[in-house]
Amino acid sequence: MKYVDEFRLPGTARSLVRKIRELGTGATFMEVCGTHTMAISKAGLGPMLSPQVELISGPGCPVCVTSDMDIDTAVAVAHMPGVILATFGDMVKVPGSHGSLSDASAEGATVKVVYSPLEALDLARSESDSEVVFLGIGFETTAPVVAATILEARKRELRNFFVLSFHKLVPPALRALAATEDFSVDGFILPGHVSAVIGSRAYSFLPSEFGIPCVVAGFEATDILQSVFRLMQALTARPSVAIEYSRVVRPEGNQKALSVMYEVFEPVDAEWRGLFRLPASGLGLKEEYREYDAGAWPVEIPPATGDKGCRCGEVLCGKIKPSLCGLFGGACTPDNPVGPCMVSTEGTCASYFLYSYDEVD
Amino acid sequence: MCLAVPAEVVEILQNDVAFIDVGGLRKKINLSLVEGVQTGDFVLVHAGFAIEIIDEEEARKTMELFEELACLDEIR
Numbered sequence: 001m002k003y004v005d006e007f008r009l010p011g012t013a014r015s016l017v018r019k020i021r022e023l024g025t026g027a028t029f030m031e032v033c034g035t036h037t038m039a040i041s042k043a044g045l046g047p048m049l050s051p052q053v054e055l056i057s058g059p060g061c062p063v064c065v066t067s068d069m070d071i072d073t074a075v076a077v078a079h080m081p082g083v084i085l086a087t088f089g090d091m092v093k094v095p096g097s098h099g100s101l102s103d104a105s106a107e108g109a110t111v112k113v114v115y116s117p118l119e120a121l122d123l124a125r126s127e128s129d130s131e132v133v134f135l136g137i138g139f140e141t142t143a144p145v146v147a148a149t150i151l152e153a154r155k156r157e158l159r160n161f162f163v164l165s166f167h168k169l170v171p172p173a174l175r176a177l178a179a180t181e182d183f184s185v186d187g188f189i190l191p192g193h194v195s196a197v198i199g200s201r202a203y204s205f206l207p208s209e210f211g212i213p214c215v216v217a218g219f220e221a222t223d224i225l226q227s228v229f230r231l232m233q234a235l236t237a238r239p240s241v242a243i244e245y246s247r248v249v250r251p252e253g254n255q256k257a258l259s260v261m262y263e264v265f266e267p268v269d270a271e272w273r274g275l276f277r278l279p280a281s282g283l284g285l286k287e288e289y290r291e292y293d294a295g296a297w298p299v300e301i302p303p304a305t306g307d308k309g310c311r312c313g314e315v316l317c318g319k320i321k322p323s324l325c326g327l328f329g330g331a332c333t334p335d336n337p338v339g340p341c342m343v344s345t346e347g348t349c350a351s352y353f354l355y356s357y358d359e360v361d
Numbered sequence: 362m363c364l365a366v367p368a369e370v371v372e373i374l375q376n377d378v379a380f381i382d383v384g385g386l387r388k389k390i391n392l393s394l395v396e397g398v399q400t401g402d403f404v405l406v407h408a409g410f411a412i413e414i415i416d417e418e419e420a421r422k423t424m425e426l427f428e429e430l431a432c433l434d435e436i437r
């Protein structure tokens with residue numbers, strides 16, 4: 001078993017689509033993971049299930065929910081003399097209010113793309129005259145990895161490795177969404193890999209306090225369809241958090257990853273694009289690890305420039321589909337993105353642009 | 362961004378370092394975030410770290426469920 005191809009089953013997918021259509025209720029479900037958004041668009045599940053089921057995207061793309069202010073801070077840090085800013089590739093082209101990291105690099109800042117924060121650690125060792133700052137963007141999937149890297153930096157006694165932590169926590173964002181007055185989503189398709197770390201129990205407030213059923217889903221089309229089918233069934237049952245992705249996700253999550261994450265980080269208030277400032281929804285470095293915190297550096301950020309007309313914030317909350325943004329497909333395309341939802345391949349605008357051509361008109 | 366890929370652990374060294382097999386290539390990963398990984402286990406790899414062990418038994422159950430669904434449809 002390789003755990004990939006075995007789950008790509010066109011026959012199963014077809015029969016699931018049929019079963020879902022037979023139930024036909026007109027329900028709306030929200031997926032909260034950029035990788036799900038991409039998988040759904042790629043497999044064309046949206047049109048297949050409509051009008052019985054409407055699938056909308058939530059704030060599931062870490063790059064997209066990062067605020068302009070945080071991007072501007074990263075750009076300002078990259079411009080500091082002697083700094084090498086190391087980042088995952090997804091962040092490089094995301095525009096803040098004063099350009100992107102890629103623009104900063106064109107202007108002389110040193111920006112390095114890494115696949116793992118451990119590479120940034122190696123960079124700190126080889127470039128001992130520089131200060132290497134790793135840009136920490138991501139949800140609970142990524143935060144433990146960055147925490148483990150900070151522990152490793154301490155072990156290796158590296159003094160020139162720092163982290164700019166803009167990590168975010170998924171449950172507080174879902175709570176904020178669910179509490180919105182006009183929120184009319186009938187169920188959540190929950191992120192598989194965030195849930196691998198935090199466990200399905202972390203979402204139990206969604207059924208218990210808001211009456212919203214949830215399914216933690218895997219990433220193949222069959223996984224997602226099976227999750228939609230289970231959500232349809234849940235509409236008439238007592239709401240709960242079910243796990244479709246049981247080959248990876250447990251109710252209690254990965255306790256070891258969580259303990260590493262909370263050894264280094266603690267919940268802090270964070271700014272989300274589209275959701276504004278949410279209490280205890282981000283992760284900052286704890287007092288004991290402040291020496292690694294580039295977030296404590298004094299940086300000067302020029303005031304934000306005018307509104308670019310990007311409606312990413314509304315897209316991320318599922319309030320509008322990308323095609324309702326006046327810039328979509330015209331002034332804003334993956335080659336010339338105005339907002340982060342068009343930059344990241346996992347962004348809702350980019351997935352719509354790449355895979356649902358009929359929506360461009 | 363939360364992309365994680367399944368891969369088989371082919372060798373475990375000291376200090377939480379291990380090698381996985383990716384399409385015939387050996388790649389180094391870190392095991393410090395998972396408990397009790399053994400050679401031959403499949404793990405989910407994200408940004409150079411194993412973040413969870415894949416449960417073979419559960420994987421089989423999901424597959425059986427999928428196959429059942431496909432068969433049901435053929436009978437109709």
Ligand code: SF4
Nearest residue numbers: 311312325332339349
């Ligand atoms: S189409 Fe472009 S400008 Fe419009 S919301 Fe999406 S990313 Fe923003």
